[in-house]
Amino acid sequence: MTSRAKFWLSFLFLVLVAVVYLGASGMTWTDIQNLGTPRNALIIEGEDIRIPLPEDSDGRVLPVVEATTSGAYSFMFMDGDTPVLWDPCRPIHYVINPTGAPPGGEALIRQAIASVSEATGLSFYPEGLTSEVASFDRALIQEDVYGERFVPFIIGWSTETDLPELQGSVAGLGGSSSVPGAFGDQRFLQGGVVVLDAPDLAKMMSTEEGRALALAVIMHEIGHVVGLGHVDDALELMNPSNSNVKGWGPGDLQGLALAGAGACQGIGDPE
Numbered sequence: 663m664t665s666r667a668k669f670w671l672s673f674l675f676l677v678l679v680a681v682v683y684l685g686a687s688g689m690t691w692t693d694i695q696n697l698g699t700p701r702n703a704l705i706i707e708g709e710d711i712r713i714p715l716p717e718d719s720d721g722r723v724l725p726v727v728e729a730t731t732s733g734a735y736s737f738m739f740m741d742g743d744t745p746v747l748w749d750p751c752r753p754i755h756y757v758i759n760p761t762g763a764p765p766g767g768e769a770l771i772r773q774a775i776a777s778v779s780e781a782t783g784l785s786f787y788p789e790g791l792t793s794e795v796a797s798f799d800r801a802l803i804q805e806d807v808y809g810e811r812f813v814p815f816i817i818g819w820s821t822e823t824d825l826p827e828l829q830g831s832v833a834g835l836g837g838s839s840s841v842p843g844a845f846g847d848q849r850f851l852q853g854g855v856v857v858l859d860a861p862d863l864a865k866m867m868s869t870e871e872g873r874a875l876a877l878a879v880i881m882h883e884i885g886h887v888v889g890l891g892h893v894d895d896a897l898e899l900m901n902p903s904n905s906n907v908k909g910w911g912p913g914d915l916q917g918l919a920l921a922g923a924g925a926c927q928g929i930g931d932p933e
């Protein structure tokens with residue numbers, strides 16, 4: 663064999679080793695394009711888990727919503743001066759655990775999601791029902807259940823006995839997690855949990871006016887999931903103790919429009 667042939671043979675061998683290594687290490691083409699910038703990782707139960715790559719996207723799923731009102735709003739997570747938000751270039755996948763739901767509960771959830779989607783310009787993708795128990799202790803990646811990606815947003819029902827945080831007049835809880843994107847410093851909201859107090863909401867839903875209030879409770883909790891925090895103004899739905907507000911207030915709508923206008927992962931600013 664000539665030395666030239668030897669060179670090409672060993673070169674081919676190295677390439678094959680590299681390909682096998684990439685396969686074994688779970689690296690992907692996107693990792694290679696970002697070579698030199700290591701994929702961000704999360705520590706889950708003591709294990710280093712690489713941040714899942716986002717779904718493919720050609721840009722925003724829904725158009726930006728322009729705020730036409732102004733008032734009080736706040737964000738749950740700030741990264742310097744910038745709120746941490748969902749990536750508007752991918753739909754927010756969600757699952758519902760129907761266990762313990764009052765009659766009509768699921769319809770109310772779908773109505774609340776439609777309202778948040780309309781006010782934010784964020785798209786929600788229904789993945790159907792789940793048996794995962796909605797809990798704020800859930801792992802953000804559950805490969806056995808949902809595959810190699812972040813868990814979908816989950817909505818479920820509970821009671822004061824099972825979840826003491828629901829005691830008293832608390833009718834629901836909601837929030838998301840702030841995590842880094844696969845590459846770079848930008849943070850995004852992921853996961854998302856809403857737990858609703860089934861007996862409280864069932865009682866409300868027995869009258870037409872109460873049904874509107876129950877819907878408002880779910881809208882408030884999903885408001886947290888898309889990043890909104892509480893405000894002191896009692897005319898806003900994001901006030902922590904809802905007296906009789908049944909729809910979004912002017913500050914809520916301004917905050918929701920901003921919550922849907924975040925940056926896209928790997929695409930830059932949404933157009």
Ligand SMILES: [Zn+2]
Binds near residue numbers: 882883892901902
């Ligand atoms: Zn709240």
